[in-house]
Amino acid sequence: MKEGPDIARVAALLGDPARANMLTALMGGRALTATELAQEAGVTPQTASSHLAKLEAGMIVTPRKQGRHRYFTLSGPDIVEALEVLMGIANRVGHNRVRTGPKDPELRHARVCYDHLAGDMGVALFEGLTKRNLIESDLNGVALTAAGITFAGEFGIDLDALRSKRRPLCRECLDWSARQSHLAGSFGAALLDRFYDLGWARRGVESRIVRFSREGERQFRDLVNF
Amino acid sequence: MKEGPDIARVAALLGDPARANMLTALMGGRALTATELAQEAGVTPQTASSHLAKLEAGMIVTPRKQGRHRYFTLSGPDIVEALEVLMGIANRVGHNRVRTGPKDPELRHARVCYDHLAGDMGVALFEGLTKRNLIESDLNGVALTAAGITFAGEFGIDLDALRSKRRPLCRECLDWSARQSHLAGSFGAALLDRFYDLGWARRGVESRIVRFSREGERQFRDLVNF
DNA sequence: TAGATGCTTCGATTACCATCGAACTATGAA
DNA sequence: TTCATAGTTCGATGGTAATCGAAGCATCTA
Numbered sequence: 193m194k195e196g197p198d199i200a201r202v203a204a205l206l207g208d209p210a211r212a213n214m215l216t217a218l219m220g221g222r223a224l225t226a227t228e229l230a231q232e233a234g235v236t237p238q239t240a241s242s243h244l245a246k247l248e249a250g251m252i253v254t255p256r257k258q259g260r261h262r263y264f265t266l267s268g269p270d271i272v273e274a275l276e277v278l279m280g281i282a283n284r285v286g287h288n289r290v291r292t293g294p295k296d297p298e299l300r301h302a303r304v305c306y307d308h309l310a311g312d313m314g315v316a317l318f319e320g321l322t323k324r325n326l327i328e329s330d331l332n333g334v335a336l337t338a339a340g341i342t343f344a345g346e347f348g349i350d351l352d353a354l355r356s357k358r359r360p361l362c363r364e365c366l367d368w369s370a371r372q373s374h375l376a377g378s379f380g381a382a383l384l385d386r387f388y389d390l391g392w393a394r395r396g397v398e399s400r401i402v403r404f405s406r407e408g409e410r411q412f413r414d415l416v417n418f
Numbered sequence: 419m420k421e422g423p424d425i426a427r428v429a430a431l432l433g434d435p436a437r438a439n440m441l442t443a444l445m446g447g448r449a450l451t452a453t454e455l456a457q458e459a460g461v462t463p464q465t466a467s468s469h470l471a472k473l474e475a476g477m478i479v480t481p482r483k484q485g486r487h488r489y490f491t492l493s494g495p496d497i498v499e500a501l502e503v504l505m506g507i508a509n510r511v512g513h514n515r516v517r518t519g520p521k522d523p524e525l526r527h528a529r530v531c532y533d534h535l536a537g538d539m540g541v542a543l544f545e546g547l548t549k550r551n552l553i554e555s556d557l558n559g560v561a562l563t564a565a566g567i568t569f570a571g572e573f574g575i576d577l578d579a580l581r582s583k584r585r586p587l588c589r590e591c592l593d594w595s596a597r598q599s600h601l602a603g604s605f606g607a608a609l610l611d612r613f614y615d616l617g618w619a620r621r622g623v624e625s626r627i628v629r630f631s632r633e634g635e636r637q638f639r640d641l642v643n644f
Numbered sequence: 645t646a647g648a649t650g651c652t653t654c655g656a657t658t659a660c661c662a663t664c665g666a667a668c669t670a671t672g673a674a
Numbered sequence: 675t676t677c678a679t680a681g682t683t684c685g686a687t688g689g690t691a692a693t694c695g696a697a698g699c700a701t702c703t704a
Contacts, residue, residue: 199442199504204433208692212426226651239693241652251510260650260701270510274503278425281496284477434662452681465663467682486671486680 205250206278210235211243215252215266215275222363223256223263302402304395307381309402313412314374317383318364320416321375327362329373334362336379344379348386354378387412431476432504436461437469441478441492441501448589449482449489528628530621533607535628539638540600543609546642547601553588555599560588562605570605574612580604613638 206212210233217224217232224232230240244264247253254267266272302313309317321327326340336344336351344351354361363377375383384402387393392408395401404412432438436459443450443458450458456466470490473479480493492498528539535543547553552566562570562577570577580587589603601609610628613619618634621627630638 199501199508200433200435200438202433202504202508203429203438207426207428207430207433209426210692212429216425227649235692236694237651238653238695242692245652251507262651268510270503270507274500274507275425277496277500277503278428281477281500282425282428284496436662453679461662462664463681464665464683468662471682488681 202250202252205247205252206274208243209233210239211247214240214243214247214264215271216279218253218264218266219272219275223265225261225263229264298401298403302393302404304384304402307384308374308376309380309384309387310374311402313402313404316416317412318373318375324416327375329364334364334375334377336362344382347383348389349379349382351379354382428476428478428500431473431478432500434469435459436465437473440466440469440473440490441497444479444490444492445498445501449491451487451489455490528619528630530610530628533610534600534602535606535610535613536600537628539628539630542642543638544599544601550642553601560601560603562588570608573609574615575605575608577605580608 206215213233214229217229226240226244227237229244230237233240233243235243244253244255244262247264248255251267252271253264256263256265266275300311302309302311304310308314318327321340322329324339324343325337326343327334328337329335341351351361361377361379362375363380364373364375374380384393387404387408388395390408390411391405392411393402393404395403432441439459440455443455452466452470453463455470456463459466459469461469470479470481470488473490474481477493478497479490482489482491492501526537528535528537530536534540544553547566548555550565550569551563552569553560554563555561567577577587587603587605588601589606600606610619613628613630613634614621616634616637617631618637619628619630621629
């Protein structure tokens with residue numbers, strides 16, 4: 193009974209958890225590399241490569257080669273629209289099957305997204321830094337302000353070291369739990385590292401949960417609630 | 419990495435060919451029984467039952483019990499929207515992978531949909547009968563007009579025999595190739611049977627293609643082009 | 645040049661799920 | 675009641691696809 197526009201083929205492409213996670217990550221609007229997408233999806237680079245090949249063949253994502261990286265973006269507004277609609281349905285459905293495992297709230301609160309802070313606290317960090325005028329974001333992305341550069345030095349982050357890497361300093365990353373942005377990029381990662389170093393937080397073993405100490409959470413609030 | 423609104427879960431539900439065919443059939447807007455959906459999807463009733471249970475659990479379709487039938491409808495406008503967007507993407511993809519097997523154009527032109535005529539000629543039939551005021555359709559469905567009842571008798575169709583079956587006389591069926599309606603229901607099926615009997619057309623062996631003879635196609639055009 | 649990193653291909657394994665036959669329940673018709 | 679039809683559940687089977695380890699290619703850096 194293979195007939196008609198293969199809606200099943202397209203839906204099946206979006207219907208794999210790993211691929212769906214990749215696509216959700218790409219909803220941020222910025223191009224991501226294959227490796228980043230692999231980590232976002234929680235699979236090995238090989239597996240991710242296979243998935244990306246399928247998505248590319250299905251014209252869901254578009255690759256753009258740059259140096260030894262391959263950056264992927266969603267291949268069109270219709271893909272974005274489809275994902276948004278599906279998110280809406282999934283949320284509707286999700287409300288009814290309230291199976292909040294014990295870890296779930298913690299994951300929503302603070303977790304690692306690749307190597308930076310995500311969850312409610314990640315969003316709070318992004319917003320706090322924006323309010324304090326340490327970062328500013330426009331259509332092209334996010335960047336440190338002059339005040340932000342000063343702040344980074346005071347906070348113990350070596351920006352020059354970060355800049356020597358090819359990875360962008362600041363990047364916006366869409367948060368699934370809050371549907372808002374949190375801070376990614378090497379600066380975002382450095383901030384989380386610094387939180388670890390300062391003893392504000394520890395990373396949960398064998399999970400992506402980030403656990404803040406009481407004192408650490410207080411200091412964090414000072415940082416973002418200014 | 420199960421996190422976030424389970425867009426994958428929803429997409430996977432739409433990503434099975436059998437389920438996608440059922441949902442496409444339901445895009446016509448009318449409620450269909452489990453058996454009808456099974457035939458539409460080309461699977462056995464058992465398999466269909468399993469699929470429908472999943473779709474129901476996922477809140478994609480809503481069942482309504484009536485007598486010993488279970489009528490299914492799409493559970494909301496968001497589902498319709500999702501299917502439409504996916505159809506659009508699938509069409510776009512289809513354009514680029516132009517693997518039009520030799521049978522493809524013929525399938526688009528005239529084919530069997532379960533037991534009635536679909537494809538361009540199916541759409542032409544629906545429109546022709548409407549223009550001649552033999553059928554009329556509104557939100558509730560399609561029905562024969564008084565003139566249509568007369569016409570049926572003259573054309574050699576025993577309406578009383580059809581009415582004795584529980585199956586609806588006229589039904590609208592959405593056409594994937596033309597995105598328009600063609601005529602289903604027992605009357606639609608009877609028309610196609612009559613075309614066979616009159617020698618206007620033959621059904622292709624082992625395929626769903628309907629092949630009109632030259633003379634048959636001429637007569638058909640007289641019928642619908644009035 | 646050598647070494648590191650990003651990404652892919654290949655091959656083997658595993659797990660899931662669609663499918664259908666058979667048997668069962670429920671509703672309606674005679 | 676008895677028979678037919680609509681629909682389901684159960685169990686077994688098969689095929690497909692996701693996954694990862696290992697190895698390869700490509701690109702950048704030193």
